[in-house]
Amino acid sequence: MTELGAEDLVGGVPSLGSPNVPTLAPEGGEVQVLASGWRLATREFLSNRLAVVGLGILVFFVLACFLGPLFYHTNQTISNPLVTDGAPGATHLLGTDDNGFDELGRIMAGGQTALEIGFFAALMATVIGTLYGALAGLVGGIVDGVLMRLVDILLSIPLLFIVLVLATRYSATVLSQSLIIGLFSWLVPSRLVRGEVLTLRVRDFVVAARIMGSSQRRLIVRHLIPNALSVVIVNITFLIADSILLIAYLGFLGFGLTFPTASWGDMLGNAQQAVESGYWWLVYPVGICLVLVVMACNLVGDALRDAFDVRLRRR
């Protein structure tokens, strides 16, 4: 800053306070070239080693479950009672299950459904929860009170119970299980979003938009939803994990998917007996897959939360 030069084109107003030295820079100073928010978030995420491991696990399982069957062809539709419960061997790397299906192929197929149900259920819960929570948070007053008491009521009933009862009525397909789980797990996201909306509603930038004359719709679409989104996105990963666990419990309690589809949970439905019968290959591999994927979702969600925090925390 020792040299004099042409006035900067943009910030060409000489700095009033330092008359001795006309500056090249605009009065407000240059903008530091920083990593973008997303890159910061990515960096924070990647610095969490557990999360990277989790992400790796997720990617691995998604690839293995959805692409694996293209390379590892197995019969997963025609039950064959004559080759049931076979031990692992050369033809069946992880043995066969009680339908005579190849267990490894079954794990891939079961992983597909588990991931699909988890994802669809989470997505649905998120959409419903976001709209519901945003409505309650924005309208406030008595509407908010009534809506949130309803949430309280539903939250007081164990989700497992509701889903179990419904599962006795509806035959379980990927779609119906996603629907049932999704339709009843939006409660937590709705509370989260409501809380977020209540906080955002009084943030200065929202006040500023109102002062400019912004319509309610614009406030929601341009400010509230984008800002509440990170909370929602983080919650999706947890919802996926919870949904996969929930269908595992359903499977254990005997309300699995309809043949020939199966999710990991259904495959574990007879775990106790399989172990006692000595069919360990029907229990531990799929159990470990389930735990790993659920854990990976949780790890990723946890790290995403931290990462998003960092992105907004930076001041």
Next chain:
Amino acid sequence: MTGYIVRRCIAAVIIALGVAAVVYLLLNFTGGSPAAAALGNHYNKITAALWNKQHGYDKPLVVQIVDYVWNAIHLNFGYSYKQGQSVAALLNEDAGRTAYLSGAALVLALLIAMPLGIAQAVKRNSIGDYVATGVAFTLYSMPAFFLGLILIQFLALDLHVFPAFVGDNVTTTWQAVTHPLEMALPIVTLAALTVASFSRYMRSSALDALAQDYIRLARAKGLRERAVLTRHLLRNASLPMITLVGLSIPGLLAGNIITESLFNYPGLGLLFYDALQNLDYPILLAYTLIGGILTVTGNLIADIAVAVADPRIRLD
């Protein structure tokens, strides 16, 4: 404070009534028939009509709900034909055992989670922190039945450290208390469900508290680190845990279903599990209703406890 409690109690009652109505509707909606469930293989048109009339299931749904709630208020939850006893008696019998199992699991979870969470916060990003985090996530991600199964297989059947199930010598609550060896695996399994989330929560709560200036000031006073943690950190970091414990009740109730059926422990969860298989309506209703009430009162108690423990909160 009294006014607050009264208002919260009224809210709790409203929520409980709502729960009753929702559950009743839900069960009705599933299309099962209480008559079929009660009559079993003797169910047919003649017996069903008779049974429905006798038990009021031929009335309009709204009347049934009102009747049910009215009776429930008088602690009459109906009669289980599958079990040949009034539901109230069944619940009464099993409640103590379930309370002990859940209570012991909860206490165990807290006893592990709180010191662990604090230790993790103090030694954050150390190897120990990572290991504890990994274990917590693994437990958190494991279906309870899978964990129970592994515990049974290895600790009971292979190593013979604990019995694989709760034996016939444990039938009363007191016997459960006096047979720690038999209760070890069920309690551990149930505790594992919550210990993971508790310790994660405790860790972040302790991290928040550690960042507060009063911790710095306590150190500046010359207090030993241990005294800083016990006198200044523990109470403040534990406050959010009270709420969490209140919120964990539905999860514990669900966990009981799994744990009790896995370990042959005659409690409410098992009662519910059997009832579900049989669509034993009165039990399903009562269990869920009581679960709802427990949840609501649990949250209520938690709120009051927080207010008692945290001088900043005034209930009015």
Next chain:
Amino acid sequence: MDRWGAANGLMRARRRLLGAAVVAAGVALLSLAGSAGAQSSSSPPGLFGSLPTAGTASTGGTISVGFLTGSTPLTIFPITADTDASVYTSFSFQYDFFVPLYNGPEGATQEIDYAVSVGKKPTFSDNNQTVTIPLNTNYKWSNGQPVDANDLVFDIDLIKAAVKENPANFSSYTPGLFPADITRISATSKYTVVIHLSKPLNPNFFLNDELESEAAIVPLPSTAWNVDSAGGAHLDYTNPANAKKIYDYLNKLGTSVATFGSNPLWKIADGPFVLKTFNTTNSSWTATPNPDFGGSPKPAYSELEGLTFTSQTAMLNALKSGALDISSPLDPTYAPQASTLRAAGDSVYAYPDLGFFDAIFNFKDTTNHFNSIISQLYARQALAYLEDQAAYVKGIYKGAAVAAYGPVPSVPRTPFTPSDAINPPYPYNPSKAVALLKSHGWNVVPGAQTTCTKPGSGAGECGAGIPKGTPFKFVWVYIPASEAPVAPLTSEAFASEAKAAVGINVVLSQKTFNFAFANYNDAAPAGAKYVNDWGVNDFGGFTDDYWPTTNSIFNTGGTYNQGAYHDATLDQLVHNSVFGNSASAVTAEASYLAKAVPALFMPNNDLIIAVNNKVGGPAASFLALTAYQDLPQYWYIKK
């Protein structure tokens, strides 16, 4: 036929096990888990595993029997109401203390064993309208009174009072039959009772299905129990008003689980044991030998114990650890554990109960014209040809089941088992199924969808009411594994075969037993609402009485005719079994049904029993367990 087996709890235990053996006459059988014969000379055909060895009896000791929660005794008073009857253990529990008029089985053969019955073989006269029942004279009550004709009359009078009050009070009640068919009952001598019937009944039917039945006739202590309050006056029970009061009183106490162990009434027993304690918390109980027991043998050990378990696994674990001696019947998925149990020194054996499992057709399901299709015998035959029961038994039941082709199973045998039960009329043969369909105008596309190409009711055409292009496709409802462990697997195997081999699309749908039974049932109150939601309901099955008629199951209008099967020939055959005079009527009925395929008959699964090796006894006493009967007086602790 009022003994109807597939209760929920029962169903779970009943479905799927497998047995070893049996097969068609003259053909060799598969013997699964080793040879049973070496240990016991009375080892019957089709036994899975091996019965406990007889050993030498010692005196003293405790023998414990396992129960599952939800299947623990609910009533001790031996007039059992509908709502309690679904818990089968109530009966064997009652019979430990009160000897029935007629009881069975006789070893592996399903018939009355007069050695464990109060009654002797009755005689029929007067065009089968008069029944004379002589009683054994050796039984007596704990209060010293002999068990005599009055005690039988007392019981039947109470049953009448109970039924009059509410038909549901007596689970063996069948409209129009017992006890409504009794016009008069009298004790003609101290040990003879004569019953007059309102209409002629087939003697075999009356003896085997009415006097010996699920809720049997049990003589009751008429001099002690004829009261309507504790310490109340002894009443004349032949007066119906008094009988009602007595019944109400006893029934109330008899279902009061909390007082089972303490009520002095129940200590007045004529059976081998007397109830000592009953723990209401978990329904475990203890009983001690009845010193006044008049039958033989008399129990040699000092205590019989009932223990409750929350799961079959828990029960097995207890057995392995020596905490339990005799398991309750386990379902077939436990078959693979037989070897570990044996290694632990326990005996494991399995044998089927008398009864059948069937996946019923819904003859009212109009979806895809299934009602019209299934009305065609050829279509039902084709489906029967697709059942690879041998493979199911081997791969799914792990040997713990026996193939079955009609309402009377091949195993266990009854005196009335028809040859069709042993020689399957439609053995597994997919190509025959294809041929049948092709010859009736169907375009068979294996692996895809078979459709009707030649509508019409003539020869070589699909049949009446089946338009061109109708797909052979229907919904198959089955029960989840938690309730019927192998039901999903057989259903899935069948569906796979049907699609792959014949192009019949079986749409699987899982429903809980209660839901399926209450709604997918043309005979149920709610049935009409769901009539088009299901084509086949593989809900479970029925247990047979010793005279295995399918009255009320397949006859038109039968209370349990869930698929609305209608066949005039069958209706006549059933009528013969119930009201006719022929001693082989039921054989003809069963034989006809095996060929008519009113439902898809499924393998008859074994009930697996595990017994601690320290327990010994005659083979029959252990085989009885697979028929849900306890004969605990025969057991003992081996030296």
Next chain:
Amino acid sequence: MTGMGTTGVLEVTNLSTQIRLSRSVVEAVGNVDFAIGAGETLGLVGESGCGKSMTGLSLIRLLPNGGHIVGGSIKLRGLELVDLAEDDLRAVRGNEIAIIFQDSQSSLNPTMPIGRQVAEPVRLHRGVSKSEARERALEVLELVGLPHPRERLDDFPHQLSGGLRQRVMIAIALACEPKVLVADEPTTALDVTIQAQILALLDDLEERLGMATLLITHDMGVVAGRTDRINVMYAGRIVETAKTERIFAGMRHPYTQALLGSIPSLDQDRSKALYTIPGLPPDLAPPPPGCRFAARCPRATEQCQVEEPPLTGEDADHLFACWHPVDGPVERSVTIPHATATNGRAEGDRLLQVNGAVREFPVTAGVILRRQVDSVKAVSGISVEVGSGETLGLVGESGCGKTTLGKLVVGAEKPDAGTVELAGKRVFDLRRGALRRARRDLQMMFQDPYSSLDPRMRVHAILREPLQIQRVGTRREQDEKITNVMREVGLPLTALERYPHEFSGGQRQRIGLARALMLDPQVIVADEPVSALDVSIRSQILNLMRRLQVERGTASIVISHDLAVVRYLSDRIGVMYLGKLVELGSSDDVYHHPAHPYTEALIAAIPVPDPTVEKHKGAVAIRGDLPSPRNPPSGCRFRTRCPRAQELCAQVEPLLRPFGPGHVAACHFPLQEPVGTAEPEAAHGSAG
């Protein structure tokens, strides 16, 4: 360094402290020397991030995670603390060296009674019994002026006001009669009136107890009157040190000069621009070579860029680290073009009129249906007006309702009673389109630069938003407008594609101002526009606002707790107290001839960056705390803290009375005689 004649109680030599972060190492404190003698107060002054707090924490080795002392020596009466064993050091902490933090809210354990918190170090270091410790706690609390200490021993921190909490924290520090007291920004979180009380207390105590005090602050005014000696820190280094009077009169380092010059003083000439320091302090991971101030220094030469100046001076008593030292305070010479000391307002020019505005926030209770149980009386009947091109300043302590009043003006809050009129129109009675168009003319600039910009929008979108909402212009015209405004507020166009988090606080305030300007409003409300900013940045923004005032002639309302800021920006000033306007008049009138005792006290409480003035200030004018706005005092709301209050004040609420042209005040016993009689309309303060 041995600059001091006396032997210090605390001697710090060549102290260096680093903080290790995950990817870098920050040199927070570098080669710092100082000594403090008994009874002496050393001021450590600098902007945030300069290392002054780290220096204080280094003394008792209580650095944040990753922080550690890498070199130097800290001697407490000869005892070396740098390598002292942790156990022995604990005996020093709280006992011989005590510390006071800035935020009493978070520094006191919320779940422990204050009596125990004060007694804790006594028990620890004195080994006394519980009851003895309690007695000692009582003694100390009395010493720090906590009213009724015996009754309050069992109170929890939240039951005390901020000022009282700060007294409790001081009591904790003094409980063991330490030799050294480190006061880290002890008054920054407090209102000026309370700040004055606390500073006076500290002054009094250190004299009575003979402690060596290290007073850490960013506020030159605070150090001016309270210290014997001042160290100025910049980027981890001490850049200048001298006795207090000497440094104020003859500073040699350009940074010291700039720091002092950039603060608007109460008698600031409004036609002159403030001195500013361009740019931002350097990143210390790692620190730049050469003089760390070089990048922002107007006198910097090439030598400064490469060679670090040593801390030397003509005599040992005044040291500075500069190759090109200055001599004495800066002369303010730059005149803002066209600016005059005050803008006259034409008679009857009532661009914006607020009439009898009332706003009360309900306090609700209840679980299901919330019902109102009480209300916070934020604004209780205020009438003001603003003429075109005029700037009205609003001052008052926090909680006086000034921000609410600002929000009422722009329609972010609705008044419960009263009206807001723009050019005679009741704008917020309008509906839909008309209301939206009317909103163009009333825009706001916010206090918190972090919360006022949507973190998910780029600057371009943020600036375009008002135009989009108001449907102004084509896309092209909008872009043109954005470019122009960016130029006006002094930001490069490259900033348009960036997200708010990439900017410094000052830059964000510029963006916030730019957004407010986009619609060319007639009135801008600026709510505490600079209070979240560092001193050097503050003057940049103030200059910018002043320049835009002059260039655009936009009317504005400036809200601040800082009378100096308000005075610099405003033509007229309104003083608020607990929801009431207590005095209104031209800047000069209010400052030079206040009529209301509150105004006078407020002015007196402001620390002046001039040791001669500050050291001769009299006793603190206002005692006690602000009463709760849920339940304000009857009559005159100020009466509970007013030295002139009499019975009348509790019974009758004083009306605004004229004290000169456009000068009104509401007081029964004013500091000067009113002219004329009370008339409600006087609230409109017509200038004529």
